[in-house]
Amino acid sequence: MREFRVAVPQAQLDDLRERLARTRWPEPATVEGWTQGVPLDYAQELCAYWADGYDWRRCEAELNALPQFVTGLDGGGDDSVDIHFLHVRSSNEDALPLLLTHGWPGSVVEFLDVIGPLSETFHVVAPSLPGYGFSAKPTVAGWGVERIATAWAQLMDRLGYDRWVAAGGDWGSIITSALGTAAPDGLRGIHLTMPVAPRPPEGSVPPLTEAEQAAVADQATFRTVRSGYSAEQSTRPQTIGYGLLDSPSAQCTWIVEKFWDWTDCAGHPENVISRDRLLDNVMLYWLPGNGASSARLYWESFGGRRRTDEVPVPTGVTLFPHELYRLPRSWIERRYTDLRHYTEQKTGGHFASMEQPEVYVAELREFFQTLR
Incomplete structure (x- = not known):
């Protein structure tokens, strides 16, 4: 295990600006708004700011103000991968260790505004x-x-934590659920913002309320008209990777579109997440060249083992109204058999720790405090 600091060469930032200046833009969409994707005028405005107004060194300093490390983890396989992680210990030595897992198109940037408050209660x-x-x-x-779940258990063991909890959204929810299924020594409970569970057999749960029926119908709409990114990344991640690594405007719009679609933003992503923070997150894909490697998680994880195995560990769930999957509680309870905490929020979406940081922190504190 070794300490890590972010130190991006200036040449990489100069190259980014040069590439943005040479962007070959398409014509505008044939309809107004975001129906066909990111509108041309907003894409050009955002990328112009990225080139001439955005300050990466600010984000770099923010990351470097936190303890960062790299360690090789094999996840039970033959090959090891160097994993970067933030490790912010609480001033309270007896604090409960908390493992936070992000998803796509997120990054550890999702947690920058909640790590401080969480570290008052947890070793993060x-x-x-x-x-x-x-x-x-x-x-x-x-x-x-x-395999990632196994690697995360290895990480917590390597850090010397013999009693810990885990939380996540998006892939983070799925990986955290896999941890809950395996229930490694030390894991005391999990918290999820996007629990995934199968549809129960007919008649095995109470009839759905009107609100639950609407939420289930939203899932069908998502699969048919909002999941093209997933189909591409789960089948041809290498192909999409060529464009994402070569063109910053492609990488930016590929990600920012989801912050429009998946947040409770009333039509514009910057209504809930600042322009700088959106670009901070994009930079954690652009700078390391992660367009293909991040997409590959879909190829690795779709079409194989079903994400329906029973999760027996104590579980907390916080559902936000603009989450991608808002399953009925009765479905969730059948998979997460020790559901101890369940709330439905009035505002917020898929990126809970960015959209509703105070609520997110309060929910984790309230649930995990019961497991101490």
Whole structure:
């Protein structure tokens, strides 16, 4: 295990600006708004700011103000991957260790505004997924959800934590659920913002309320008209990677579109997340060249083992109204058999720690305090 600091060469930042200046823009969409994707005028405005107004060194300093480390983890396989992680210990030596896992198109940037408040209560460990952020890229196949979960248990053991809890959203929810299924020594409970569970057999749960029926219908809409990114990344991650690594405007819009679609933003992502923070997150894909490696997690994890195994550890769930999957509580309870904490919030979406940081921190504190 070794200490890590972010130190991006100026040449990389100069290259980014030069590439942005040479962007070959398409014509505008044939309809107004975001129906066909990121509108041309906003894409040009955002990329112009990225080139001439955005300050990466500010984000770099923010990351470097936190203790960062790299360690090789094998996840139970034959090859090891160097994993980057933040490790912010609480001033309270008896604090409960908390493992936070991000997803796509997120990064540890998702947690920058909550790590401080959380570290008042927890020792916070926030790793970058393999092939994401400043973690290394796997060079062989096999790094799917279950292997990452095993690697995370290895990480907590290596840090000397014999009693800990875990939380996550997006892939972080799925990986945290896999941890809960395996229930490694030391794991006391998990918290999720996007629990995934199968549809129960007919008649095995109470009839759905109108609100639950609407939420289930939203899932069908998501699969048909909002999940093209997933189909591409789960089948041809290498192909999409060529464009994402070569063109900063492509990488930026590929990500920012999801912050429009998946946040409770009333039509514009910057209504809930600042322009600088959006670009901070994009930079953790652009600078390390993670377009293909981050997409590959979909290829590794889709079409294989179903994410329906029972999760017996104590579980807390916080559902936000603009989350991608808002399953009925009765479905969640069938998979997460020790559901001890369940709340439904009035505002917020998929990126809970960025959109509603105070609520997110309060929810983790309230649930995990019961497991001490």
